[in-house]
Amino acid sequence: MANATTIRPEEAAHFGKLAAEWWDPKGSSAMLHKLNPVRLRFIRDAVDAHFGTDPRSVRPLSGLRALDVGCGAGLLCEPLARLGAAVTGLDAAAENIAAASAHAAGAGLSIDYRNEDIARAGLSGYDLVTSMEVIEHVADKATFIAALVGALAPDGLMILSTPNRTPASKWLMVEGAERLGLVPRGTHHWDDFITPPELALILEDNGLQVGQPMGIAWNPMKGLHLSDDLALNYILTAKVRG
Numbered sequence: 001m002a003n004a005t006t007i008r009p010e011e012a013a014h015f016g017k018l019a020a021e022w023w024d025p026k027g028s029s030a031m032l033h034k035l036n037p038v039r040l041r042f043i044r045d046a047v048d049a050h051f052g053t054d055p056r057s058v059r060p061l062s063g064l065r066a067l068d069v070g071c072g073a074g075l076l077c078e079p080l081a082r083l084g085a086a087v088t089g090l091d092a093a094a095e096n097i098a099a100a101s102a103h104a105a106g107a108g109l110s111i112d113y114r115n116e117d118i119a120r121a122g123l124s125g126y127d128l129v130t131s132m133e134v135i136e137h138v139a140d141k142a143t144f145i146a147a148l149v150g151a152l153a154p155d156g157l158m159i160l161s162t163p164n165r166t167p168a169s170k171w172l173m174v175e176g177a178e179r180l181g182l183v184p185r186g187t188h189h190w191d192d193f194i195t196p197p198e199l200a201l202i203l204e205d206n207g208l209q210v211g212q213p214m215g216i217a218w219n220p221m222k223g224l225h226l227s228d229d230l231a232l233n234y235i236l237t238a239k240v241r242g
Contacts, residue, residue, distance in 0.1 A: 004119040006144040007092040011137045015072065016093030022073030023103055029075070032133075036075050038216055038224050039132055039235060043159055044083075046211075046237050047128065050157040059084030064127040067151055069118045070134030074100035074111065081109045085128065088112040090121060118147040126151050129158045132235075135199070136162050136192045142202055149206045154240055158208065161216065161235035165193035168231040172218075196234055203238045211237035 021027030044060070047053060053060035062084035068077050071089030073096050081087045081104075089111055091097050097115040104111045114121065129152045138144040152158055163169050170190045200210045213236040217227035226235075 004140075004143050004147070005117055006119045006138040006140060006147060007117050008137065008139045012092035015091075015137075016095035019073060019093065019095035019099040022075065022096065022099055029072075032072070032075055034224050035133075035216065036079070038226060039076070039161060040079055042161075042214060042226060042235050043080075043130070046157060046159055047083075050237070050239065051127075061085035061128065065125065065153075066128040066130070067123060067126040069129070069131040069148060069151075070137070071100060071113070072096050074103055074113070076130060076132055077111050077113075078104060078107060078109055080128070080130075081111055086112075088114065088123070088126070090114050090116050090118055092117065118151065119143055121147075121151075123151040125153050127153050127156045129156060130160070132159075132161045133163070135160065135194060136188070141194060141199075142205075145202045146206055149203075149208065152240065156239065158203075158238040159235065160199070160238070161233065162199070163188065163193045163233050164230055165190065165195050166231050169193060169233070173232060196230060196236070199236070207241050208238040209241045211239075 018028050022029045025033040047060050048055050060083055064085050066080045066085035067088045069090045071077050071091050074089055077087045077089040089100060094115045097113045100113045129148050135141055135144060148158060163173055173188055196213045203210050213230060213234040215227040215230040216224060216233040216235060217229040218224050
């Protein structure tokens with residue numbers, strides 16, 4: 001994949017401009033701060049199930065290598081490091097990598113942050129590969145997934161989350177959230193969203209077995225939460241087919 005690319009320069013520029021506010025829970029990334037605990041709950045359950053770790057362990061990823069692709073300023077990398085993993089974070093925006101590195105240093109965490117394209121990074125052997133809300137922004141979804149698979153250890157676990165392409169996501173996530181200022185304008189392009197069957201097909205074409213997706217839904221009582229409703233956003237696991 002030496003000549004392949006998954007990065008859209010305009011997308012990298014958009015998110016790079018937000019780098020200074022990534023860690024502000026009331027700033028432009030406020031929605032990600034609300035989303036992160038929901039994703040982490042799913043990740044923790046998936047890790048325990050896949051690796052057979054003790055649900056009571058505070059460091060279930062000890063001795064394991066984790067890769068987060070499209071890591072932004074490290075909102076997921078830092079919890080993964082605290083769970084015990086040796087973490088590598090990749091992002092297309094140099095500004096995000098600078099912000100991530102500075103925040104990790106301030107938190108006393110050692111995380112290997114790189115401003116690289118996964119398709120050109122030549123990474124392999126990671127026990128856990130994650131990519132959250134990223135595939136909808138890449139230049140070529142099939143190339144991106146193939147690169148993620150190339151980085152995954154044979155007995156590793158992949159976890160992806162992304163918006164679903166439905167009428168509900170168009171009106172609530174794009175028209176609603178962006179117009180109301182809950183998400184920066186230009187963050188989402190509905191036509192680039194991918195449905196669970198479409199994503200599963202790409203993963204299966206790359207030799208992976210796909211788990212049952214869980215929805216990330218919202219209502220006024222619960223806020224963002226894991227759900228059987230896949231209409232807005234979903235998260236799933238994949239592993240090398242045994």
